[in-house]
Amino acid sequence: MKKNIAVMMSLLLTASLLGGCGNSGSGTTAAPTEAGTKAAVESTAAEVKTEPAGNGGANSYPERDLKAMIGYGAGGATDMAVRPLFTAAEKLLGSSIVVENTAGASGSTSWLAACEAAPDGYTLCIGAETPALYDAYDLIQYTYDDVIPIMVVSEAVQTITVAADSPYQTVKDLFQADIDNPGSVLKVASGKVGINGTLSAIWKTAAGFDPGTYTSDGASSSIVTVLGGFADFCVSSTAAVQSYKDSGDVRVLCTNSVERYWDDVPAIVEDYPEMEKYLPLGAFYTICVPADTDPEVVAYLTDVFTQAYNSDEFQQSLKDQGLSGLGLTGEEAKKFLDEWRHKALLALTESGVVEKTMKDLGYDE
Structure with a gap:
């Protein structure tokens, strides 16, 4: 839906006037009630609210294709986990999701570029477990703390x-x-x-x-x-x-x-x-957007991917791939990522695999 508030309000007022002209009882136009006008306005606002603001405050989104940046090769585990979800989401977006696979450096090259992309809702940062650990390995300083998670999609034991x-x-x-x-x-x-x-x-x-x-x-x-x-x-x-x-x-x-x-x-x-x-500690797959993305865009994408996740076709894809569905959004997604990172860093620091301490990585312990 790509609607314009002014047009919607105009249509509502026109409908009210036409309804009044059709009343032959007294030959006068019946004025709309305050309650009826308020309900109409609230209904229109609610409908428009599902159409988040994009760049420049436009009230139509999306106006072009989205780009999904994946830091792992085409046909790999992450790629295979999210592509069926994109297919389901495209039907709701009315736009395509164009996948860009850039393998190398444990996915950090693609993650860096995605994090630094314009926060306009047209770049999706696709991750797995590696972005939770980039700072520990001194690859890059961008982690899941530097993006907004739309969904933690699934995990694999x-x-x-x-x-x-x-x-x-x-x-x-x-x-x-x-x-x-x-x-x-x-x-x-x-x-x-x-x-x-x-x-x-x-x-x-x-x-x-x-x-x-x-x-x-x-x-x-x-x-x-x-x-x-x-x-x-x-x-x-x-x-x-x-x-x-x-x-x-x-x-x-x-x-x-x-x-x-x-x-x-x-x-x-x-x-x-x-x-x-x-434990438990497995591989997982996420869809995120750059920090500072418009909250309405975040809400809209969250709704779209939640509907896509719950679709029969995507649930069948999870079964076919042997993945455990999660579908976590909002605070639940953040909690999952925080807990996964904490357990992983405990193992990495205690074993000496990474030289940094938990305190170096933002923990008091």
């Missing part, structure tokens, strides 16, 4: 997965092998910043497990690397390993979680209860 013919039957077997012979176990995962680096920090702090690491291009290539015998295990989401698990090509030793995701796969806290203080 991470697994420790080996090939079906691996000698490691349990996560304890795997961990102990490297503890007994340091450097003998090789992990493959995508990216060093974010969930994979954070899980490694948890393992190191809570269990003394610090394997060698090979970095892959994505979750799928990590699994292929393990199947090819080039690494002992991979960190991949439940969504990524589901089909390989079903076919019997891999063995999932555990999920990095407090509760079981599959009935036949233990959660890591069953063997290492000391890890519970850092």
